[in-house]
Structures are given as C-alpha cells and as structure tokens.
Amino acid sequence: MSTASLSPFSPSTGLTWTVLRLHRLALWLWAAYVAVTGAMLLWLWGPGSSGWHITGKCVAGVMNACSATGPGAGTYEFLLGLTTSLITIVPALAAAFAGGILFGRELERGTAALAWTQSVSPARWLTTKLALPAAFLVVGTGILVALRRLVASAASGLPSNQWFTNGVYGALGPTAVALPLLGLALGALVAFISKRVIPSICVSLALVGIVTVALGEIRDHLWPPVTVIGDVHEGYRAFAGLLLDEGAVTGSGAHIADPLCVDDKSCLVQHNITGFYREFQPSSHFWPLQLVETGILLALTALVAAAAFALLRRNQRP
Structure with a gap:
C-alpha cells in the first residue's frame, strides 16, 4: 500500500478529515455532552444511591407508590430525570445539527456546490x-444507554427506573440509538428541500x-x-x-368499561359482570418491543436517506 493512499490529503481520506475539521467544535461539544452525562450516570450508579433507601411499595402502573428517601435522595431523583431527558433529546439535537449546521448552512451558502467541484462527487x-x-451518535448514545441501564438495575424498584414509566422506555434500549440516526437523516433531507438554515432546523425538529x-x-x-382476568x-x-x-x-366474555359497582352485588348482576380484566405488556416484552421499534426506525432512516440521495441526484441533472 502506498503512502499516498494513507495521506489525509488523498481523495479517499481527504473528505473525512475535511468534515472532521469543519465540524470539530460540534464534535468536541458532543464529546463533552457524553462525558458530562456519563459522569452523572456513574455517580447515580455508585455513590449517588448510597445512604438512602426505597420507602413504600413499588406497584406497577401506580405512580409515586414508592420513592427514595434519605441523604442525597432528592439529588438522585433530580439527576435521574435530568440524565434521562439528556438521552431522549439526542434525536432532536441530531436533527437540528443536520438540518442547520451539517447541511443547511453549506447549501444556503453554496459551499456544498464548491466542494463538489473539488474532485469530490x-x-x-x-x-x-x-x-x-452517525458513527459518533451510535457510539456516544450507546455508551449513555448502557450506563442508564446500570443505574436502572441498581435501583429497579423506583418508578423512574422502570421501563414502563413515561419517558424512561426511550432511554433504556436500542431505540435510543436508532432514533437519532433518523433525526440525522431527516435533517439532511429537509435541508436539501429547504436550502435554508432556520427553516431546516424548525421543520426537522417538528418531524x-x-x-x-x-x-x-x-x-x-x-x-x-x-x-389477565380476575x-x-x-x-x-x-x-x-x-x-x-x-x-x-x-x-x-365481552370486555366493557368498569361500571364501578365495587361490592354492590345487584349492580354486578344488572350489568352481568363476572370478572375484571387487565391488558398489559409484561417486562418480558421489553426487548421484543424495543427490537420491533428499532427495526421500524432503521427502515425509516434508510428510506429518508435514500430520498436525500435521490433528491441530490435530481438536483445535479443538467
């Protein structure tokens, strides 16, 4: 292999170095984002959970049935919610970055067309x-999801660590990695359509x-x-x-709304009530749900990316 092929100025690697150099500030900000969020998660997993205990009886489907009490419990709960939010907003950050800085700015200024004339197709x-x-998103978000799962396993009784609690599901599995990739692709597609920074950011976030x-x-x-029926x-x-x-x-055997008879036997007879049912997704369905949803997200990402390439080719036709 020749030394020319390894040079950062060769056609095969020059574009990579150019993109990294052009967006080095965003790269450093992303690294800091992952590092700070990861540090908070490590604290939650280790010293953050020491000195307190869970009070009450944690019941599935009942919010605030149990809580953490003791020294540092308030800080734990605050940082737990904060880190969960920092993971789940990554798709929006990816969409805004792609629609605004990564593609929208270059298309608006015309520097993209200039790059295409410099031996770069x-x-x-x-x-x-x-x-x-995409590579940095996968690695960074994957690290945060792994750490968030460690935190959840260390205090699984808390509602804020249970996968079925509102907002937590999206931070505990591969959907948290796949959705930012879709956000990135959506930002690119919208930027090619709009060719303006601000509209691209707004529409990408909305999508x-x-x-x-x-x-x-x-x-x-x-x-x-x-x-289950009782x-x-x-x-x-x-x-x-x-x-x-x-x-x-x-x-x-029909399922109807609960007439709220409680222990009123005449009411139960009047409505022909023989039991009560609950329909739910058990904990064993977490991974099937995550994998199916991840597959949907990756398929959508592929379609959106293909649309961006098709739009690019159409714009290049004489």
Missing part, C-alpha cells in the same frame, strides 16, 4: 457527511417530534399484549408491566 460528499456523525409521538401511539400494538371476588389482578387497558368482563 456529490454522492461521496453526502455519504461522508452522514456516516461520520422528529411527530415521529416520537407516532411511535408512542403505536408502541402498545407492536407486540401481542397479555390479558373474578368478581378477586377483582383486578396484580401485574408488572405497561398497562394498556382494563375493565369489566361480562357473562358472554
């Missing part, structure tokens, strides 16, 4: 500009928000749920997981 330019940030909300709406149906004497049976639905069961 538009396709290779786009590939490099997407691949490098990430729409995707996040849509995933939350369909998540319950990504894997078959479990249903008779009129037992009432609602206990469960552990994400509650989807609950109500009463009639003599025909």
